[in-house]
Amino acid sequence: MEQLVEEFGHPTYTSFPVIAARLLLATLYGAIIGFEREWRNRPAGLRTHILVCVAAATFGILTIEIIHAPMFAQGSVKVDPIRVVEAVTAGVAFLAAGSILFSRGEVHGLTTGAGMWLAGAIGVACGLGLWQVAGFATLIVLIVAGLLHRLEPKACPAREGDRKATPGATDRSSE
Template sequence: MLDVILSEFDDPFGGLPLAVVGLRLSAAVILGGLIGWEREARDKPAGLRTHMLIALAACLFTLLAFELMQSTEGDNPALRVDPLRLVEAVTAGVAFLAAGTIITGRGGVRGLTTGAGMWLAGAIGLACGAGSLALAALATAIALVVLALLRLLE
């Protein structure tokens, strides 16, 4: 039993080097922060810290799922971990938070773009956790273009 507990300290990140884990978590915070910064600059209800934390949490859940997938032993179906459940869980959790930023009233809807940005920050965090940093960066860049250019058109 003790050797099982101690083995966690030998490989605390499920086979990933600390530098890789740090890079993925940092990238999630930075990329989520860029979207949050745009929302903060527009004085929207969910800004920099919220988007950063959402991306960080999604990244962490992804890293944990990878660790769980590696730690399951044997072909026992009860021990199998389905990575798609992770995506569904993160999406549902972020959607719950995002729904709280949306306000309807007087024939209008406010906060919808911020909610969508929070949802995107979750997806960016998932991508970072999965190691798809280029995809996460590209999605962030496109989102910033959409937010900036379409604001000019409105």
């Protein structure tokens, strides 16, 4: 019993309220991005973006905790926090690639995949406590996915004409 208390009772480097705030902020930012995708009826919506963002934030928090954990304080153990960022990037890129489809000469899901990848980056920023980076990146996502979506048909009239030329077809190459 004493070993269990020791195992689960050790303090974290980062206080629990800060950890909770970072995870909740990642949840909020992931939800904002996911809501935009849900609103546009795209794959990988609210739940997916929240989970990607919170998972990445958790990895960011774990990175901080690992760096400060007494078991890794030995000189023989080398800790490279950038490896966690690389792992999150690779993992989320794998998920994002799965959302991209090529069908009948058209590419679908690029914006969704990019959004998931960026949600991972925003989650890492939240987990590491880089609130300004996470918040500004989320704002940029909303501008790109929301406002530029409205301007795209005006900026690319040929693409809009192509959409109308095929009855029932939708151009989701930018989605």
